[in-house]
Amino acid sequence: MTIRQDVDVLIIGGGASGLAASMLLSSYGITTYLASRHPKTSNLPKAHIISIKTMEILRELGIEDAIRAISTPPAHMRYAGIYAGFAGDGPDYGREITRIGAWGRGGQDVEWLAASHVSGTNLMQSQLEPLMKARAEELAPDSVCFNHSLVSFEEQSHGIVATIEDRATGETYEISAKYLLACDGGRVIGPKLGIEMEGHLAVATSVSLHFSADLSDWARDPEVLTYTILNPDTGIPCVLVPMGPDPWGPKSPEWLVHLVSFAGDHKLFDDEVAIATMCQTLGLPDLNPTVHVINRWPLDSVVASRFRIGRTLILGDGAHRMPPAGGNGLNMAIQDAYNLCWKIAAVLKGQAHATLLDTYETERRPVAQEVVATAFKGWQSNKSLIGAIGFSPQNSPEQNWTNIRNIWAKGDDGDTARRNVARTLPGLLPNYNSLNVAHGFSYPSGAFIPVDDAPYSPLDPLGRYEPSSRPGHSMPHAWVENLHGRTALGDLTGAGEFVLIAGEEGADWCRAADTVANELGIALRAFAVGGTEGDWLDIRGTWEQVRGHGPRGALLVRPDRFVAWRSEAEEADAESRLRSVFNEILRQ
Helix, strand or coil, rough: CCCEEEEEEEECCCCCHHHHHHHHHCHHHHHHHHHHHCCCCCCCCCCHHHHHHHHHHHHHHHCCCHHHHHCCCHHHHCEEEEEEECCCCCCCCCCEEEEECHHHHHCHHHHHHHHHCCCCCCCCHHHHHHHHHHHHHHHCCCCCEEEEEEEEEEEEECCCEEEEECCCCCCCEEEEEHHHHHHHHCHHHHHCCCEEEEEEEEEEEEEEEECCCCCCHHHHHHHEEEEEECCCCCEEEEEEECCCCCCCCHHEEEEEEEEEEEECCHHCCCCCHHHHHHHHHCCCCCCCEEEEEEEEEEEEEEECCCCEEEEEEECHHHHEEEECCCHHHHHHHHHHHHHHHHHHHHHCCCCHHHHHHHHHHHHHHHHHHHHHHHHHHHHHHHHHHEEEHHHCCCCCHHHHHHHHHCCCCCCCHHHHHHHCCCCCCHHHHHCCCCCHHHHHCCCCCCCCCCCCCCCCCCCCCCCCCCCCCCCCCCCCCEEECCCCCCEEHHCCEEEEEEEEECCCCCCHHHHHHHHHHHHCCCEEEEEEEEECCCCCCCCCHHHHCCCCCCCCCCECCCCCCEEEEECCCCCCCCCHHHHHHHHHHHHC
């Protein structure tokens, strides 16, 4: 056994978090080695919603266009619909019970447009990860190794030494790295380090089937992305999602169905039973689908007790697992990497003290707890809706039909049924429109300098996103212009750099930024934005409304586009102040 490679960062796991970390670190000039025990990227269809914030990251990494080319067009993901069955002989089969505006109605709601110049989308994990892998291989040739599994690892004084097995040949070799990123889904590394998963484990089993079939005769609503099917004849609910890729909508050639098998109920664990249950639930017992993959996974609602132990950091499913309500699992995994990788790069380049890495847990773990709790509550809200409708496998088909038809009935019975169902709809918000949870979350403490004003208290902690320039929040979106045209501030930030955005009279801050950048050896760009003067013009006044400082103030944005510091006005010694800001943020 010989040491095959000495790298800065060893990444174990080739899913969303591992591939994102590989791409980010490579783009920051950090050497990496990624080992995944699987022979190829995941063929599992369970994750498919890609949030605004995640698409901003993937845009920065250069794969947005490839994703847009095969993902759901916005016109086909404006609603989530709930239906009385799907197919059948009577006129009420497939009749809509209700529909809910979802994902900002394809990103067109005002608050979604105000959140970012980048929209979210829908694409199966099995189609996204190959795009990520190709880009990771492009950025780090010969350093993204699938079918290579972790045998053992040990932290030593200088770093991590890991033994890796090439599963094709059976040969083993060693990798030496300064840091280890555990992106293995919590299978090996976390348990070995004594990390516990806190919360609800395996409250149910989700069974997802990816298949091809022509369902265009029954899928009637092109604007609906998720069809919740309540078939009165079986009493079994399912969620049906068109998966394109050409065309999308009701004529989609590929589909995804989610079923749930509760604890103690193992009927759906058998392939034949799962397929038959799916066909019966759709009301198409004679359907002959081409099934591509069946995935069974425990429905957990858990957060890791630790996100960092020594030189090992935990990302993705090893740090948090949650029900699919809201579609946050894959997004959280990629955002973990975005939060962490700029910090590792700063430490490895000697720009920051290693204690900066402690802020990964300080920042991400509270967010994970909030998102996991919201997803669990959203999942439970589905049961509340079904209960309010009076839909149950314990009912006879006739009773299920009677209860559902009450929703459409005239008179007191109909009014009562509609009120009962309507009361449960707000609880579904986290499942489809939790913009503040997915995009507006903030960090309570970490690698930023908080302001002294009153604590931020959102009007709606779930759905309503309120842009804020408070340190610890995502930098607000705004369009700015110069003689060459219009651009989004988001495209002027990120990419591994700190960015100082000064007011129109903040030239002193920009000069100070140049001096401090040279002194500290950090990547720092500075420019001024104002309504009538500056390097960029805020002609519409949108930036002025959210920047939180005056013409002589400034805002410092981290490489992950979170606000690190804000000065509302000029200061006597801009250089000294900015120098102390970086020393505090980077824990020097």
